[in-house]
Amino acid sequence: xxxxxxxxxxxxxxxxxxxxxxxxxxxxxxxxxxxxxxxxxxxxxxxxxxxxxxxxxxxxxxxxxxxxxxxxxxxxxxxxxxxxxxxxxxxxxxxxxxxxxxxxxxxxxxxxxxxxxxxxxxxxxxxxxxxxxxxxxxxxxxxxxxxxxxxxxxxxxxxxxxxxxxxxxxxxxxxxxxxxxxxxxxxxxxxxxxxxxxxxxxxxxxxxxxxxxxxxxxxxxxxxxxxxxxxxxxxxxxxxxxxxxxxxxxxxxxxxxxxxxxxxxx
Numbered sequence: 197x198x199x200x201x202x203x204x205x206x207x208x209x210x211x212x213x214x215x216x217x218x219x220x221x222x223x224x225x226x227x228x229x230x231x232x233x234x235x236x237x238x239x240x241x242x243x244x245x246x247x248x249x250x251x252x253x254x255x256x257x258x259x260x261x262x263x264x265x266x267x268x269x270x271x272x273x274x275x276x277x278x279x280x281x282x283x284x285x286x287x288x289x290x291x292x293x294x295x296x297x298x299x300x301x302x303x304x305x306x307x308x309x310x311x312x313x314x315x316x317x318x319x320x321x322x323x324x325x326x327x328x329x330x331x332x333x334x335x336x337x338x339x340x341x342x343x344x345x346x347x348x349x350x351x352x353x354x355x356x357x358x359x360x361x362x363x364x365x366x367x368x369x370x371x372x373x374x375x376x377x378x379x380x381x382x383x384x385x386x387x388x389x390x391x392x393x394x395x396x397x398x399x400x401x402x403x404x405x406x407x408x409x410x411x412x413x414x415x416x417x418x419x420x421x422x423x424x425x426x427x428x429x430x431x432x433x434x435x436x437x438x439x440x441x442x443x444x445x446x447x448x449x450x451x452x453x454x455x456x457x458x459x460x461x462x
């Protein structure tokens with residue numbers, strides 16, 4: 197790719213995508229306040245998607261300018277996964293609820309990881325728990341937990357809102373029975389299988405495998421010289437990132453068109 201193409205894509209990722217993502221968030225909130233089409237949990241889910249899209253796109257541009265090959269590959273791979281989740285969740289409310297179901301599984305995994313930290317090896321593990329806990333202790337964070345888990349059950353939502361995410365594994369398993377979730381130990385929604393279900397399986401698998409070779413400390417990555425030159429793959433990464441970000445914005449536009457009335461007409 198030419199330098200001019202890279203510059204255009206970097207500007208698109210850093211400025212256009214971030215601005216469009218913020219605009220989408222504002223539009224969803226404004227229109228939903230007017231038409232009350234979406235439940236609060238789904239508004240938060242969609243606006244979280246747009247926030248992460250804007251942040252990730254901007255971070256890719258920053259990492260590129262700092263010649264961070266692994267970081268650019270990792271963030272582009274994150275954008276690839278994000279595009280799958282956005283497409284999956286915008287296809288139907290049922291899909292969006294399934295994704296929300298993973299909230300309890302995430303909390304279960306988080307609780308298990310915190311409870312089983314080796315105190316002797318990690319002497320500051322208690323500080324770690326308290327530090328992570330403070331992230332979720334704000335009124336805004338608890339409100340987000342409530343709105344997302346309200347898609348599961350109001351009792352679960354209330355419990356999480358009151359106590360935050362740091363419940364025991366046993367408490368989370370009890371909550372799972374309320375919503376009919378048989379086993380929180382089951383795997384989360386698998387992004388590869390989800391990609392297959394929306395017709396993107398082959399392309400996703402190939403892109404993910406390619407990016408992973410550079411996102412992880414692989415032997416291949418260790419052989420690469422530092423800095424940018426004509427043989428550096430980052431140019432290909434950011435072009436992919438630009439296409440993925442553009443696809444996400446198209447999905448947002450289609451979502452708005454399908455959910456809210458046009459020109460004030462029902």
